[in-house]
Amino acid sequence: MPILKVDIKSKSFLVDRVNLVVLENINFQIEKGEFLCVIGPSGCGKTTLLNIIAGLDLSYEGYVLHQEQLIKGSDAHRLLIFQEMGLFPWLTVKENIEFGLKLKRMDKKEIENISSKYLEMVNLAKFKNSFIHELSGGMKQRVALARALAMNPDILLMDEPFSSLDAQARDILHSELQKIWAVTKKTIIFITHNVREAVCLGDRILVLSSAPGARVKATFSVNLPRPRQIESDGVIENVKLIKKVLDSEIEKYYGMQFNK
Amino acid sequence: MACNLINKKITKQLILYFILLALWQILVSLKIWPQYLLPSPAKVCATLAEGFKNHTFLIGIMISFKRLLIGFGISIFCGAALGVFLLKYKIIDEALSGLILGLQTLPSICWFPLAIIWFNLSEWAIIFVIIAGSLFSITMATSTAFKNVPPIYIKAGRNMGARGVTLLRKVIIPAAIPSLLIGLRQSWSFAWRSLMAGELLFNSLGLGYLLYMGRELNDMSMVLAVMLVIAAISITIDRWIFGELEAKIRLKYGL
Ligand SMILES: Nc1ncnc2c1ncn2[C@@H]1O[C@H](COP(=O)(O)OP(=O)(O)O)[C@@H](O)[C@H]1O
Ligand SMILES: [Mg+2]
Numbered sequence: 001m002p003i004l005k006v007d008i009k010s011k012s013f014l015v016d017r018v019n020l021v022v023l024e025n026i027n028f029q030i031e032k033g034e035f036l037c038v039i040g041p042s043g044c045g046k047t048t049l050l051n052i053i054a055g056l057d058l059s060y061e062g063y064v065l066h067q068e069q070l071i072k073g074s075d076a077h078r079l080l081i082f083q084e085m086g087l088f089p090w091l092t093v094k095e096n097i098e099f100g101l102k103l104k105r106m107d108k109k110e111i112e113n114i115s116s117k118y119l120e121m122v123n124l125a126k127f128k129n130s131f132i133h134e135l136s137g138g139m140k141q142r143v144a145l146a147r148a149l150a151m152n153p154d155i156l157l158m159d160e161p162f163s164s165l166d167a168q169a170r171d172i173l174h175s176e177l178q179k180i181w182a183v184t185k186k187t188i189i190f191i192t193h194n195v196r197e198a199v200c201l202g203d204r205i206l207v208l209s210s211a212p213g214a215r216v217k218a219t220f221s222v223n224l225p226r227p228r229q230i231e232s233d234g235v236i237e238n239v240k241l242i243k244k245v246l247d248s249e250i251e252k253y254y255g256m257q258f259n260k
Numbered sequence: 261m262a263c264n265l266i267n268k269k270i271t272k273q274l275i276l277y278f279i280l281l282a283l284w285q286i287l288v289s290l291k292i293w294p295q296y297l298l299p300s301p302a303k304v305c306a307t308l309a310e311g312f313k314n315h316t317f318l319i320g321i322m323i324s325f326k327r328l329l330i331g332f333g334i335s336i337f338c339g340a341a342l343g344v345f346l347l348k349y350k351i352i353d354e355a356l357s358g359l360i361l362g363l364q365t366l367p368s369i370c371w372f373p374l375a376i377i378w379f380n381l382s383e384w385a386i387i388f389v390i391i392a393g394s395l396f397s398i399t400m401a402t403s404t405a406f407k408n409v410p411p412i413y414i415k416a417g418r419n420m421g422a423r424g425v426t427l428l429r430k431v432i433i434p435a436a437i438p439s440l441l442i443g444l445r446q447s448w449s450f451a452w453r454s455l456m457a458g459e460l461l462f463n464s465l466g467l468g469y470l471l472y473m474g475r476e477l478n479d480m481s482m483v484l485a486v487m488l489v490i491a492a493i494s495i496t497i498d499r500w501i502f503g504e505l506e507a508k509i510r511l512k513y514g515l
Binding site: 054056074075076079080082084085086087088089090099100103104131132133134147151 | 412413415416418419420421422426430431434435437512513514
């Protein structure tokens with residue numbers, strides 16, 4: 001049974017009294033523990049799609065089911081990680097990670113245990129009392145990851161989380177994220193506009209067409225062994241194949257499989 | 261090292277002030293103007309000391325601060341409430357924002373006639389002028405501070421389960437604090453200036469009135485001494501209270 005079923009007939013925004021259709025017939029499912037990457041040109045509606053899955057945006061036609069339940073609002077079962085972080089600058093690293101746990105009115109001891117566990121997991125134990133602005137971009141994203149994981153969500157929704165990082169920090173986070181995914185067995189939806197990143201991380205890649213009226217243009221499976229590195233031959237080969245398919249009109253390759 | 265630098269800066273400032281004092285003394289010694297127009301620094305110092313010794317200055321400061329506390333307190337409370345009200349009702353905000361901006365930029369002297377007609381020459385006339393001078397500034401600051409809270413913080417807070425009052429207390433208000441503080445500092449300076457102007461209205465005691473009394477008595481050293489006291493208070497509160505607080509917040513928020 002898939003953990004998430006997405007069937008969005010259409011999603012539009014009212015801009016200057018004109019109905020702007022952003023998403024159209026977005027239809028896919030995701031299995032528990034799967035790492036799904038979504039790629040698409042900027043402005044095609046990727047963030048909008050994640051907002052809908054998170055439950056922050058409910059004004060669309062169609063449905064999104066989380067474990068067969070219609071999503072009726074935002075809750076900590078599906079947590080967002082943003083490109084622009086969304087960490088709170090008035091709180092320390094540790095307080096950021098504990099923010100959601102405190103809202104749940106958990107036991108103090110338990111909160112402490114959880115936050116130190118995830119601080120360890122993202123290698124930031126030494127920085128637990130730092131303020132956010134004292135950290136590098138890569139460290140901030142690790143705090144965001146720890147803050148999300150601490151809430152023990154079913155699904156992590158990552159919205160171009162590494163796109164503002166330098167290549168080196170991004171490489172490190174690619175390997176850390178794969179490790180964390182292997183340990184926590186979370187379901188992840190990872191948005192990027194970088195095909196290489198998608199191939200490096202995803203079990204499956206969903207390609208959206210450009211706006212307006214973005215649809216799922218193609219899906220690819222990536223069966224490379226893990227952990228993967230972004231400059232490995234396997235990744236580069238798959239990227240070439242995908243790009244070729246995307247460039248040379250596509251629809252007929254829908255659902256094509258790639259095996260190393 | 262840093263301590264050394266600060267010491268150097270202070271020494272420089274002291275020297276500069278000393279030169280200014282010397283120039284003043286030279287000007288007085290040249291006897292271009294009579295003493296009652298330009299008293300010597302020593303005379304002003306003596307007046308200053310006398311004013312503190314016989315408690316007139318202290319009483320003046322206390323009376324002024326009591327008015328300020330009441331007036332600025334009311335301004336903060338009502339101004340912030342009005343600001344939040346405007347945030348909630350966008351239509352009213354659009355209709356009133358021009359008027360509020362206009363009222364905010366109105367010099368406080370313009371409120372005098374109205375204050376006197378409504379409250380006569382009473383304590384409340386002065387307090388009213390303080391309120392009128394600072395309330396709209398608080399309103400504007402509140403509404404812009406909350407408007408400018410980055411939506412991503414609200415999105416993140418909601419996603420982690422914060423709703424309603426919790427969202428307001430744990431996310432929206434902390435996010436707005438740096439900009440609220442800047443608004444508070446500016447409104448304070450409006451309130452303080454309005455108070456000084458208001459106290460010149462009539463025999464009201466308070467610091468502004470001491471200035472007025474100096475003029476009535478043709479006592480220039482008294483006028484200058486009171487001006488020094490007022491300037492010292494302005495600097496202390498603006499620089500050492502608001503300035504320090506702002507620096508702390510900026511450091512914490514990484515601004
Ligand atoms: N709140 C909104 N109101 C109006 N238009 C919006 C809103 N949010 C997004 N859009 C529009 O929807 C389109 C898709 O936006 P977005 O989902 O952010 O794209 P992406 O994340 O793929 O870059 C864009 O054209 C954007 O202008
Ligand atoms: Mg986006």
